[in-house]
Amino acid sequence: MIYFRFAEFVAMRSKIYPAWWGAVGILFLLFVAMIVSIPYTFMHPDEGLSYQFTAGDFSRTMRMVKTDVHPPLWFASFWGWQQIFGDFEYVARIQAIFLSVVTLSLVYQLGRRWFDAARYGVYAMILLGANAFFFTHATEIRPYPLVMLSAAWSMLLFQRWLIRQTWSTAIGYGLSCALLMYVHYFLSFLIVVQVVYFVIRRPHRQLIKQGVFAGLLGFVLWLPWLPVLIAQVEHLRAINSGGPLGVQSTTHATTLREIERLLRFTTNDLLWLYMMLLVAGAIVLWRKSNYQLVLLWAIGVPGLAFVANLFLAVYTQRYFVYLTIGIALAISAAFVALPRRLQTIAFVAVALLSFVALPAQLPERTPYREVFQQMSAAAHPDDIVFFDHFRRRDDFLRWQYRHYLSADLQNNIVFDLDELLALGNVRRIWHVTNNARKSSVRNHFRAIESTRPLVGGFGDCRSSACLLARLLEGPPLREQVVFGDEVGYLGTDIDWIDTTRIDMRLWWRVDRQPTFDYSIGVHLLDENGRLIAQNDGAVHYFNVDMLPVSQLVPEQFYIDYRTLELPENVAPGRYELRLIVYQWWDGTRLLLPDGSDSLLVTQIDL
Structure with missing residues (x-):
């Protein structure tokens, strides 16, 4: 019975929406691409903080979140995911990919509903899949996949409420506002954009009442967390004494250079092409309310962030990754400016250029997993690992070697040259560093090499993602x-x-x-x-x-x-x-x- 009902559903969708199968196929291909990218995506220190925050029981996770600058929802979900599937990097990225796939399906619905044709939803999905900003954060072990999902969901509910203008849809939108604030504080900029759009529309009295109720509902649901936010703000105020309030350690000042960096990253360094498409779309669609909302999403969010950043330390690229959805929808809708026969050809050309530009825009990350696994495969039981130019209490490094170095190597780790020399006649030493050009590191290496020649190694230091593990091995006999x-x-x-x-x-x-x-x-x-x-x-x-x-x-x-x-x-x-x-x-x-x-x-x- 279930099989026949599913077959009937599929047949109905295929008949009513011929593009539905295409959207499903594109979604599956993007899912596969993200899965395939996992072995080539290396963890970075901020992702290590996610594991640090969620180590131990749930109460400890909540204490860690409260003493930092984050709302709790993603960390709670990541803690629960680890209880079921373990703390392996691969399965953590699977969680992020699942969230991102749901986001892409919502983007399809937004494009189809807002611009009255399924192809615009398909276009937006493909452009997001080819966007380095989106793709980088779609597999991150941090809140950003959930940030993008909650932003898309809120926008869908927001527009649904404005169209239907019922109390039930207003409640749904109010719930989404609470969700946004429990996921990431800087999703508040999206709420501001929604309020601006709502005011521009000159709503009637009934809609204003519903809007006020939705806002109050969202605030009441978020109210239990407000004391925690206040405590976090006071903590930041104490840390940033004399400076602007905000997260100074991770934010960047509002400068033309920073604005340019954001523009280039969000457009795969195809800035002029994207700008021409946006201008073309604005000329043709500027009267269309949905397009106005998309432009506010794509341009208003970063614009507000840069202005606010003049007074509060709130801007870092990743905090506003959800603007990529607005840009993808705006660019997709812009193809309506072309004759129908040329739309597909023009889109394919833009998509191909985006995919070709994608690899060069992806950030370089230090390949700890790859290098440590290679070391483990080549190691002997009595090998010593000398971490040169690392802190002994580096939690991120500790997580990496506990997961990717063999048990024998984990038991033979030193962080100091004197400690290494005190071990005596050690035959094989792995000299591991992330700063091979530092003079003290070079001196340490030469001191070891004087009695143990370099016989192999893994990694390199030709880029900013430097990690070099060199094996120095002494001869089998002490006397020749x-x-x-x-x-x-x-x-x-x-x-x-x-x-x-x-x-x-x-x-x-x-x-x-x-x-x-x-x-x-x-x-x-x-x-x-x-x-x-x-x-x-x-x-x-x-x-x-x-x-x-x-x-x-x-x-x-x-x-x-x-x-x-x-x-x-x-x-x-x-x-x-x-x-x-x-x-x-x-x-x-x-x-x-x-x-x-x-x-x-x-x-x-x-």
Whole structure:
């Protein structure tokens, strides 16, 4: 029965609204795009605060919120989400994506209802999906996905009330106002825009009564939180003594440069194209009340914010991310200025340009998750992690390594060079820093590198999202074994063994530059001393360069990468891996201190 009713619903929607299936398809594609983006989206410190606020029980979460500058609704919802699904970054972004998908569906309804054609709703959805400002915050582990959802929902209810002018729709709008203030305080700018639009419309007495009732209803529902807001304001006043009231630590002054930054971010740096579309839309649609409301949403919200920011510290881009919805709707409606046949072609061109511009506008974030996971995959149980230029009590860093470093690495973390040196003869050290150019960091790295050469690493510091994890590894032997009083051997690391090959790294060091280009041989012998496989030649320096032995520089480590290719159907048994150094032109071997001409590296069972 349920199946047939669902099939009947789908058939009805498809018949009445042919664009409905297209909207569903676009919504699904945008959902998939956001899901696919998760592995490439790295957490930043403000998202770490979301976990810090919601750690522990619910009462602690509320205490944390009250002592900060936030309303409670999103933090309460995020706390509940973690109780069900855990505190993993991936599932946290899933919550944000679910909220954003609902937002996009509401945007479709706004475009379809306000401009009398479903295509405008579809246009707005696509433009939002291609908008870096929206896309960045649509997957954020912060309140902004809920901010955008509540803004779209409030606008839908607001316009619905103005059209129907019933007490029930007025109540719905009043409830949405309370919702806005429980989600984010700066959604109050959206309420101001709605009030301005309401006054411009010159409402009749009955509508004014309903509006007053809706406002009072929203205020009464929000009233229990008002004492908390007052306490938060007093806390800010104490922190900002002598400065403007507001969130000074995260806000930016109203300047032409800041206005330009907002314009470029909200338009994917296609500012002139978007401006031309807005002007075209305004010329054609300026008499249409819904378009006036959209322009107030898109332009009035940031305009009010910049003016208020002259007196109160209230402006940061992300606080007003919900203006992107107004811009998407305004741009979408602007295509009505074109002949119907050209609308789709023009929109496709604008959408393609927006999607092409999107990647360059996305912010760079430090890839802690990626680098720490790579470290964990390459680490040995006794490795030490040295966090250089990090604070020991950095909560964001602690969250990252507790979730993405292996348990062995988590147990071997140090934050101070003296603490590291006190550990003694540690063979493998991961030097991790987010400021590789700082002189003290470079000095620390050189101090470690003097006894442990750099053998690998992950990350880079070529951008502002700097994170570099470099593995410095000392040789297996503390005392070298010298061939012919010239070539010092410091041990072998066996990296891989199977029935087809043996991968290894030989460690060399010389006290003085060798006289001749000796050949180094790695030989695998069976129990009868018969040669099974060999690899002879110069030093395979880091498996890149063939370095003649005569070019080895004193007091420097050389890592010699070798692979023994084993013959087919090699018999099971115990084998000896032996090392020789000899004169390639006549086969004369360099002797060891005990007089032998070969060194047993290890025994291998195949």
